Amino acid sequence: MRKTIFALLTVLALASFVADKPKKVIFFGDSITQAGVKPNGYITRIGELLTGKNLGSKYELIGAGIGGNKVYDLYLRLESDVLEKKPDAVFIYVGVNDVWHKTTSGTGTDPDKFVRFYQALIDKIKASGAKVVLCTPAVIGEKNDFSNPQDGDMNHYSNLIRKLAEKNSLPLVDLRKAFLAYDLANNPSNKDSGVLTTDRVHLNDLGNNTVAELMLAELLKL
Amino acid sequence: MRKTIFALLTVLALASFVADKPKKVIFFGDSITQAGVKPNGYITRIGELLTGKNLGSKYELIGAGIGGNKVYDLYLRLESDVLEKKPDAVFIYVGVNDVWHKTTSGTGTDPDKFVRFYQALIDKIKASGAKVVLCTPAVIGEKNDFSNPQDGDMNHYSNLIRKLAEKNSLPLVDLRKAFLAYDLANNPSNKDSGVLTTDRVHLNDLGNNTVAELMLAELLKL
Amino acid sequence: MRKTIFALLTVLALASFVADKPKKVIFFGDSITQAGVKPNGYITRIGELLTGKNLGSKYELIGAGIGGNKVYDLYLRLESDVLEKKPDAVFIYVGVNDVWHKTTSGTGTDPDKFVRFYQALIDKIKASGAKVVLCTPAVIGEKNDFSNPQDGDMNHYSNLIRKLAEKNSLPLVDLRKAFLAYDLANNPSNKDSGVLTTDRVHLNDLGNNTVAELMLAELLKL
Amino acid sequence: MRKTIFALLTVLALASFVADKPKKVIFFGDSITQAGVKPNGYITRIGELLTGKNLGSKYELIGAGIGGNKVYDLYLRLESDVLEKKPDAVFIYVGVNDVWHKTTSGTGTDPDKFVRFYQALIDKIKASGAKVVLCTPAVIGEKNDFSNPQDGDMNHYSNLIRKLAEKNSLPLVDLRKAFLAYDLANNPSNKDSGVLTTDRVHLNDLGNNTVAELMLAELLKL
Numbered sequence: 027m028r029k030t031i032f033a034l035l036t037v038l039a040l041a042s043f044v045a046d047k048p049k050k051v052i053f054f055g056d057s058i059t060q061a062g063v064k065p066n067g068y069i070t071r072i073g074e075l076l077t078g079k080n081l082g083s084k085y086e087l088i089g090a091g092i093g094g095n096k097v098y099d100l101y102l103r104l105e106s107d108v109l110e111k112k113p114d115a116v117f118i119y120v121g122v123n124d125v126w127h128k129t130t131s132g133t134g135t136d137p138d139k140f141v142r143f144y145q146a147l148i149d150k151i152k153a154s155g156a157k158v159v160l161c162t163p164a165v166i167g168e169k170n171d172f173s174n175p176q177d178g179d180m181n182h183y184s185n186l187i188r189k190l191a192e193k194n195s196l197p198l199v200d201l202r203k204a205f206l207a208y209d210l211a212n213n214p215s216n217k218d219s220g221v222l223t224t225d226r227v228h229l230n231d232l233g234n235n236t237v238a239e240l241m242l243a244e245l246l247k248l
Numbered sequence: 249m250r251k252t253i254f255a256l257l258t259v260l261a262l263a264s265f266v267a268d269k270p271k272k273v274i275f276f277g278d279s280i281t282q283a284g285v286k287p288n289g290y291i292t293r294i295g296e297l298l299t300g301k302n303l304g305s306k307y308e309l310i311g312a313g314i315g316g317n318k319v320y321d322l323y324l325r326l327e328s329d330v331l332e333k334k335p336d337a338v339f340i341y342v343g344v345n346d347v348w349h350k351t352t353s354g355t356g357t358d359p360d361k362f363v364r365f366y367q368a369l370i371d372k373i374k375a376s377g378a379k380v381v382l383c384t385p386a387v388i389g390e391k392n393d394f395s396n397p398q399d400g401d402m403n404h405y406s407n408l409i410r411k412l413a414e415k416n417s418l419p420l421v422d423l424r425k426a427f428l429a430y431d432l433a434n435n436p437s438n439k440d441s442g443v444l445t446t447d448r449v450h451l452n453d454l455g456n457n458t459v460a461e462l463m464l465a466e467l468l469k470l
Numbered sequence: 471m472r473k474t475i476f477a478l479l480t481v482l483a484l485a486s487f488v489a490d491k492p493k494k495v496i497f498f499g500d501s502i503t504q505a506g507v508k509p510n511g512y513i514t515r516i517g518e519l520l521t522g523k524n525l526g527s528k529y530e531l532i533g534a535g536i537g538g539n540k541v542y543d544l545y546l547r548l549e550s551d552v553l554e555k556k557p558d559a560v561f562i563y564v565g566v567n568d569v570w571h572k573t574t575s576g577t578g579t580d581p582d583k584f585v586r587f588y589q590a591l592i593d594k595i596k597a598s599g600a601k602v603v604l605c606t607p608a609v610i611g612e613k614n615d616f617s618n619p620q621d622g623d624m625n626h627y628s629n630l631i632r633k634l635a636e637k638n639s640l641p642l643v644d645l646r647k648a649f650l651a652y653d654l655a656n657n658p659s660n661k662d663s664g665v666l667t668t669d670r671v672h673l674n675d676l677g678n679n680t681v682a683e684l685m686l687a688e689l690l691k692l
Numbered sequence: 693m694r695k696t697i698f699a700l701l702t703v704l705a706l707a708s709f710v711a712d713k714p715k716k717v718i719f720f721g722d723s724i725t726q727a728g729v730k731p732n733g734y735i736t737r738i739g740e741l742l743t744g745k746n747l748g749s750k751y752e753l754i755g756a757g758i759g760g761n762k763v764y765d766l767y768l769r770l771e772s773d774v775l776e777k778k779p780d781a782v783f784i785y786v787g788v789n790d791v792w793h794k795t796t797s798g799t800g801t802d803p804d805k806f807v808r809f810y811q812a813l814i815d816k817i818k819a820s821g822a823k824v825v826l827c828t829p830a831v832i833g834e835k836n837d838f839s840n841p842q843d844g845d846m847n848h849y850s851n852l853i854r855k856l857a858e859k860n861s862l863p864l865v866d867l868r869k870a871f872l873a874y875d876l877a878n879n880p881s882n883k884d885s886g887v888l889t890t891d892r893v894h895l896n897d898l899g900n901n902t903v904a905e906l907m908l909a910e911l912l913k914l
Binding site: 573576615617619625626629 | 794795798833837838839840842843844845846847848
Binding site: 320361364 | 542543545546571572573575576577578583587590
């Protein structure tokens with residue numbers, strides 16, 4: 027009898043030990059994610075929100091963002107920067123540069139290739155056993171009358187990501203949808219930036235907060 | 249008495265003569281306007297609509313469209329192709345290539361320069377005594393979920409034209425607004441072309457008709 | 471007899487008076503010319519070189535450069551910035567932005583339109599009675615192994631200008647040829663900038679000097 | 693003694709068997725390589741040249757070219773299209789689209805990323821045990837006065853490949869150098885195409901032959 031109880035306690039302890047091992051979550055993206063680990067950055071903010079829910083010890087959050095990255099740059103460093111770290115979940119947050127660099131340097135990403143590389147990311151991460159969460163890119167410009175020059179293309183690439191989420195039955199954090207809705211309601215003077223971004227693209231505190239809350243909701247479901 | 253009557257008749261005859269001289273209207277633009285003088289083209293169609301109203305002899309309609317033209321190309325040939333013909337009114341219909349060529353050949357038009365050349369067109373035409381009607385460019389792609397890559401920039405440049413119309417107190421034919429509304433209501437499968445255009449940009453019969461009716465309404469007010 | 475001598479003296483005095491009126495020379499271009507009127511700028515330098523030859527009072531040098539200008543921008547402001555000033559001679563120095571902006575903002579100038587606007591500049595300046603001197607654009611990048619990304623296009627547009635000079639029988643200051651030759655001889659480490667430019671495009675003191683001497687040689691022939 | 697002879701014969705037979713197994717050579721590239729397997733294509737031509745040397749059975753030549761491919765597209769399909777086939781040698785022939793698409797669709801490849809992906813290709817192929825041969829991209833336009841718009845950028849990317857060959861101690865087939873030299877000597881009228889290409893980029897029979905001979909020379913050294 028005592029032996030049985032002891033064994034049971036051992037099992038519980040082990041289970042507890044396993045349960046206590048924090049889930050490793052990697053945020054994989056561009057300069058927006060690179061800034062996400064700074065104070066007030068969206069990854070830092072997710073950590074604070076988790077701590078506020080007494081869940082801080084349950085998750086290990088890792089930023090893997092590099093400025094200027096497009097979808098194929100993520101693919102090139104997927105092995106070293108993500109898979110080797112054996113994450114439990116990966117948030118893919120990419121697309122701004124794929125659209126933006128078309129105009130600024132002639133080096134954006136064709137939509138068909140965007141899909142092909144994105145699918146390859148999904149396949150490899152899933153094959154590693156980790157969960158995958160997709161995100162649409164938020165904004166290049168915050169005007170809410172649809173007159174930011176890249177608005178059409180941003181919607182186009184966001185649609186491509188939405189279809190990838192659906193096709194692969196993956197959760198989606200639709201940042202673009204959320205940002206457009208927020209800007210529509212809260213940007214009465216049709217400003218180019220300063221609502222959720224500092225410079226049309228990179229997040230201000232409110233922008234980081236918005237991303238953090240939307241990602242957190244998805245994170246807690248995993 | 250007879251003298252008075254004679255004088256009166258003379259005046260009436262002269263007035264009639266003056267009234268009978270048709271108003272010369274020039275449509276100034278790119279390939280869309282170049283195709284406008286073909287059978288079923290929008291200029292041809294305006295002519296037919298005027299004839300149907302017994303106004304055919306009151307207007308002389310002249311197409312002055314050249315494929316690939318941007319706002320500065322219009323400026324370069326303004327003197328020879330428009331002003332020398334001493335028109336009574338000029339419809340300016342430009343903007344598609346200013347946006348589109350950014351992506352297809354790296355030779356689009358910067359927004360500030362678009363405004364500067366457009367204003368110069370307005371100033372010179374007004375100085376000649378002719379009336380000016382502005383038009384927004386219709387579409388590059390007919391998807392109605394705002395995911396045509398140039399949608400944002402097309403809205404941007406249309407806004408610039410709307411502001412020019414307002415600032416210069418000039419009539420505006422808002423083709424973009426009309427086309428977006430039509431596509432929203434009549435393109436349930438979110439097609440890229442085939443509703444009002446043949447190829448995302450150039451007008452099919454219905455597109456030509458739509459442009460013709462909107463321009464005619466403005467023409468009759470002049 | 472005394473009357474005749476007096477008349478002769480009067481004529482000589484008048485001729486002298488006319489001769490003393492300085493020739494007005496306008497330098498018409500982009501940011502490189504805008505900087506040309508600064509201390510050490512190429513226009514300032516031409517003035518100094520003229521003074522050194524006791525010709526300072528014979529010429530009035532006017533800078534008419536605006537940053538970011540392309541050939542069609544010159545055309546738009548030709549009347550106000552050049553012709554209204556009734557110059558005796560105009561140096562046209564343009565082309566860098568027509569090539570460069572293709573990559574940096576998708577708003578360069580197509581070669582056929584470059585030629586058309588350039589020819590229109592020539593025609594209007596010649597019609598005003600002023601002399602015209604053409605210049606090829608110097609460099610975008612000073613590497614001398616022909617690996618500056620825009621080298622081919624810069625040669626292409628320089629060829630277009632050379633043909634315009636030939637076709638219109640106009641003097642040409644071939645800055646590109648001179649800069650390429652100088653860089654070939656004086657840039658052993660294949661540097662991107664720092665030989666004749668500060669930043670691959672804008673002139674350092676030596677670059678300003680080089681331009682000044684080449685233009686001066688042509689100026690003295692007019 | 694007989695035993696020794698028998699053993700020797702066995703060794704020779706085995707050596708002969710091993711020697712008879714053809715070397716598998718993969719040509720990895722874009723549309724130029726895709727066309728290389730057609731009659732008169734450069735890969736077909738290498739095969740014919742090998743047969744002419746009685747070496748036809750010693751090599752298995754495989755084309756792995758896909759139209760529109762850039763360096764990162766090669767990386768994405770390296771595993772499935774190259775490594776899984778266990779080649780003995782791989783010719784990498786890429787770069788035209790990385791440069792060209794900057795202008796035609798705003799989707800070229802930044803030079804730093806070109807190098808990064810190219811190096812990754814080299815690393816993975818070498819790790820598989822196969823030999824690697826690098827090639828510079830030949831031409832975009834055959835004018836020999838260095839006025840093809842992409843000449844500078846083509847030289848730039850060719851330099852990057854030359855440095856990669858040197859850094860990795862790999863053989864290089866310098867197609868660009870060879871094509872420039874040939875065009876310099878054999879294109880007196882400075883034509884845009886028709887010397888070694890059909891359309892400025894894709895190879896005509898002579899172009900395919902030229903590539904075949906240069907690659908063959910390197911192939912025989914492996």
